[in-house]
Amino acid sequence: MIDPSTYELIEKYLADAMSAEERRNFEEEMKSNPALQEEVSLHQEVADVLKGDSVHELRMTLKEIDQSYDLPKDAPPTAKVRQLPFRRLAAIAAVIAVLISAALFLMPANSLSSGELFAQHYEPYDMVLNQRSVEGDLSLSQNINAAVNAYESQDFEQAAILFKKLSETQNEAEVYRLYHAISLLSSGNGEEATRALEAFNTTASPLYIEQGRWYLALAYLQNDHVEKAKSTFQAIKEGGFRYKEAKEILNNLK
Amino acid sequence: MNMIKAQNDQDQKLLEGLLRSDRMSVEAIYTLALPSVVRWVRENNGSEADARDIFQEALIALFRKVEQGEFNLTCTLKSFIRIMCRNLWLSRLRNKQNQASPLEDIEPAVLDADLEKKLERSEREQLFFKHFDGLGEQCRKIMQWFFDKVSLREIAERLDTSENYIKKRKFNCKEKLIKTIQADPLFNELNTNS
Numbered sequence: 001m002i003d004p005s006t007y008e009l010i011e012k013y014l015a016d017a018m019s020a021e022e023r024r025n026f027e028e029e030m031k032s033n034p035a036l037q038e039e040v041s042l043h044q045e046v047a048d049v050l051k052g053d054s055v056h057e058l059r060m061t062l063k064e065i066d067q068s069y070d071l072p073k074d075a076p077p078t079a080k081v082r083q084l085p086f087r088r089l090a091a092i093a094a095v096i097a098v099l100i101s102a103a104l105f106l107m108p109a110n111s112l113s114s115g116e117l118f119a120q121h122y123e124p125y126d127m128v129l130n131q132r133s134v135e136g137d138l139s140l141s142q143n144i145n146a147a148v149n150a151y152e153s154q155d156f157e158q159a160a161i162l163f164k165k166l167s168e169t170q171n172e173a174e175v176y177r178l179y180h181a182i183s184l185l186s187s188g189n190g191e192e193a194t195r196a197l198e199a200f201n202t203t204a205s206p207l208y209i210e211q212g213r214w215y216l217a218l219a220y221l222q223n224d225h226v227e228k229a230k231s232t233f234q235a236i237k238e239g240g241f242r243y244k245e246a247k248e249i250l251n252n253l254k
Numbered sequence: 255m256n257m258i259k260a261q262n263d264q265d266q267k268l269l270e271g272l273l274r275s276d277r278m279s280v281e282a283i284y285t286l287a288l289p290s291v292v293r294w295v296r297e298n299n300g301s302e303a304d305a306r307d308i309f310q311e312a313l314i315a316l317f318r319k320v321e322q323g324e325f326n327l328t329c330t331l332k333s334f335i336r337i338m339c340r341n342l343w344l345s346r347l348r349n350k351q352n353q354a355s356p357l358e359d360i361e362p363a364v365l366d367a368d369l370e371k372k373l374e375r376s377e378r379e380q381l382f383f384k385h386f387d388g389l390g391e392q393c394r395k396i397m398q399w400f401f402d403k404v405s406l407r408e409i410a411e412r413l414d415t416s417e418n419y420i421k422k423r424k425f426n427c428k429e430k431l432i433k434t435i436q437a438d439p440l441f442n443e444l445n446t447n448s
Binding site for chain 1: 272275276277280281284285288289290292294297302306310313314317318321328329330333336337340378379382383386397398401402425428429431432435436
C-alpha cells in the first residue's frame with residue numbers, strides 16, 4: 001500500500017520530472033525497498049499497456065466480432081475435398097473410382113467405401129513448423145523453409161522430397177518424418193505413405209503417435225486395407241487426435 | 255510508417271486492416287484462422303472459450319508487433335496465427351499448476367523473441383485491461399489521457415473543470431486501478447509463475 005506522498009514521487013520519477021539529486025535518492029530508496037521497486041514497475045507497466053487509443057479501438061472491434069462470430073457448423077464431408085489441389089484430387093478420384101466400382105459388388109448398401117471415407121475425412125496435417133533461421137547453418141534454414149513453403153502451397157510431391165531429405169540429416173527428425181509421410185499421402189502415393197507411416201509409428205514419441213495412427217489408418221483406407229484401417233482407428237485413444245472422426249469412420253465401416 | 259511484408263496480397267491486406275482495426279479485415283481473420291485454432295485447443299484440453307480468448311490475445315500481440323514498424327511475415331498469416339495461439343495455449347497449460355498436462359512433451363514453436371515476449375505478457379495485459387474497463391467512464395478518460403501524457407491543465411479544460419480536481423481524481427482513479435489489479439488472485443499467480 002502506498003501513501004499519497006510516495007505516489008507523488010512515483011509519478012514524478014516516471015514522468016522524469018525529478019532533479020538529479022531527487023532521482024538519485026529515489027533510486028537508492030528503491031534498491032533497499034523491493035516493495036517500492038515493484039510498485040514503480042507496476043505503475044510503469046500499466047501505463048505502457050494502456051497508453052494509446054489504437055489498442056483500445058482494436059479491443060472494442062475484437063469484442064464485437066467475437067460476440068457475433070459463430071463458428072461454421074461442421075462442414076459437410078465433401079467440403080474438405082474442395083480445397084485439394086488438382087493433382088491430388090485427380091489421384092484420389094482415380095482411387096475412389098476403382099474402389100467405388102468394387103464396393104458396388106462387395107459392400108452392404110448402407111456402408112461407405114473406404115475410398116469415400118478417405119476422401120471425406122482426409123486433410124493434410126496443419127503445418128506446425130514455422131520458418132526459421134538456424135544459427136550458423138544457412139543451407140539448413142533454407143531447406144526447412146523450402147519444405148514448409150512447398151507443404152503450405154500444397155506442392156506435396158516437392159514437400160515429400162524435401163522433408164525426406166531433412167529427416168535424413170536432422171537429429172530432431174521425427175516431425176520431418178511425419179510431414180514426409182503425410183506429403184506422400186497427400187500426393188496420392190498411398191503405398192509409400194503406408195510404409196513410411198508404419199515405420200514412423202514403431203518409434204513415434206507420445207507427441208506425434210496419435211497423428212501417426214490417424215494418418216496410417218487413412219493410408220490403409222486409401223489402399224483399401226479395411227481391417228488394418230479398423231484396428232488402427234481403434235488404437236486412437238479417447239480424446240486423442242481426431243478421436244471422434246475415427247469413431248465415426250469405424251461406425252461407417254461396419 | 256509501418257513496413258509490412260507478407261507472402262501474398264490477401265495476408266498483406268489483412269495485416270494492414272488489423273493495424274487500422276478495420277472490422278471487415280478482422281472478421282476475415284476470424285474466418286481464416288479461428289476454426290482451426292478452436293479445433294486444436296479442443297484437442298488439447300481446452301474449450302472454445304479458451305480458444306477465443308487466446309485468439310484475441312494473439313491478435314493484440316500481433317497488432318502491437320506490426321504497430322512497432324517493420325514486420326516481415328515469412329509464412330502464411332493463418333499459420334502464423336496458429337503458431338502464436340499454439341504457443342500461448344501451451345504456456346497457459348503449463349502455468350496451470352497441479353494440473354497434469356499430457357502435453358508436457360510438446361515444445362512451443364520458435365517465434366521472433368520480441369513477439370514471444372509480447373505473448374508471454376499477454377495474460378497480464380488482459381488483466382490490466384479488465385480492471386481498466388471496470389473503472390467509471392470519467393476515470394477511464396482521465397487515465398487514458400494521463401497515460402498519453404496530456405497535461406493536467408489540458409485534461410481539466412477538456413472536462414470543463416479545475417486542474418486541482420483532476421489532480422485528485424487522477425490519484426483516486428490510479429489508486430483504484432492499481433489496487434484492484436494487485437488484489438486479483440490471477441495477478442499473484444502470474445507474479446509467481448513469471
